[in-house]
Amino acid sequence: MLKIIGPSISPFVVKVLAAADYKQLAYTHQDFVSTGELSQLNPGTGKIPIVISEGEVVYDSTLILRHFDQLQPSPALLSDDPAIAAQQRMLEDWSDESFYWYNQALRWCPKNEARTIAQNTHFVPKLARSPNRSCGNWSASNPRHRGWGACPTTS
Ligand SMILES: N[C@@H](CCC(=O)N[C@@H](CS)C(=O)NCC(=O)O)C(=O)O
Numbered sequence: 001m002l003k004i005i006g007p008s009i010s011p012f013v014v015k016v017l018a019a020a021d022y023k024q025l026a027y028t029h030q031d032f033v034s035t036g037e038l039s040q041l042n043p044g045t046g047k048i049p050i051v052i053s054e055g056e057v058v059y060d061s062t063l064i065l066r067h068f069d070q071l072q073p074s075p076a077l078l079s080d081d082p083a084i085a086a087q088q089r090m091l092e093d094w095s096d097e098s099f100y101w102y103n104q105a106l107r108w109c110p111k112n113e114a115r116t117i118a119q120n121t122h123f124v125p126k127l128a129r130s131p132n133r134s135c136g137n138w139s140a141s142n143p144r145h146r147g148w149g150a151c152p153t154t155s
Contacts, residue, residue, distance in 0.1 A: 002027035005041070006048030009120045011103050012061040012096070013049040019065050023072050062092060 004020060004027050006013040020027050033041075033048060041050050042059045051058045051067065058067045069077050078085040107116040 003030060003052040004028070005030045005033050005050040005052070007031050007033075007120070009116075010048055011100065012047075015061050016049045016051065016064050019068055019077060023068055023075060023077075025068060025072055062089075062096065065092075 002020065002025055004013070004016055006016075008014055008017065008029075008031060017029065033050075038048065038050075039046055041052075041057055042048075045059060047059065049059070049061055049064060051064045053067060053071070058064050065077055078088050106112060
């Protein structure tokens with residue numbers, strides 16, 4: 001059984017969960033992961049999602065989806081046609097890199113932040129919710145949080 005690790009507030013975790021559902025793979029989902037556990041499981045990038053598959057730790061949503069295709073080829077996530085599959089990979093990579101900041105900016109803009117906080121903190125005590133808010137705002141405005149992609153303003 002696969003174990004998918006990472007909170008479903010992350011679009012990359014949502015992507016991995018959707019792919020596992022599409023392929024009807026059996027999995028458990030661990031939403032919360034401590035920073036200690038994260039750096040142990042994924043010292044390379046320290047990012048989620050992470051998948052544990054038969055003792056092997058796989059990280060990066062793109063590599064995880066490829067791993068799923070190896071585990072269970074049908075239904076395939078990529079075309080049989082290598083030229084189309086190459087375009088699909090580029091499209092996936094482009095959307096991963098391009099839309100993340102729009103996702104963050106929209107979630108943490110003043111109009112949506114209360115809803116985002118509610119979605120993201122339902123499992124933590126009320127007192128712990130305001131640091132989470134600053135964390136989200138930092139995440140939305142700090143390009144280093146995820147690389148040097150385009151980072152639209154949240155205001
Ligand atoms: N390329 C990675 C990106 C994953 C990613 O950026 N995850 C974010 C959460 S949405 C993260 O873990 N950020 C923590 C950090 O950068 O320290 C993937 O596709 O899995």
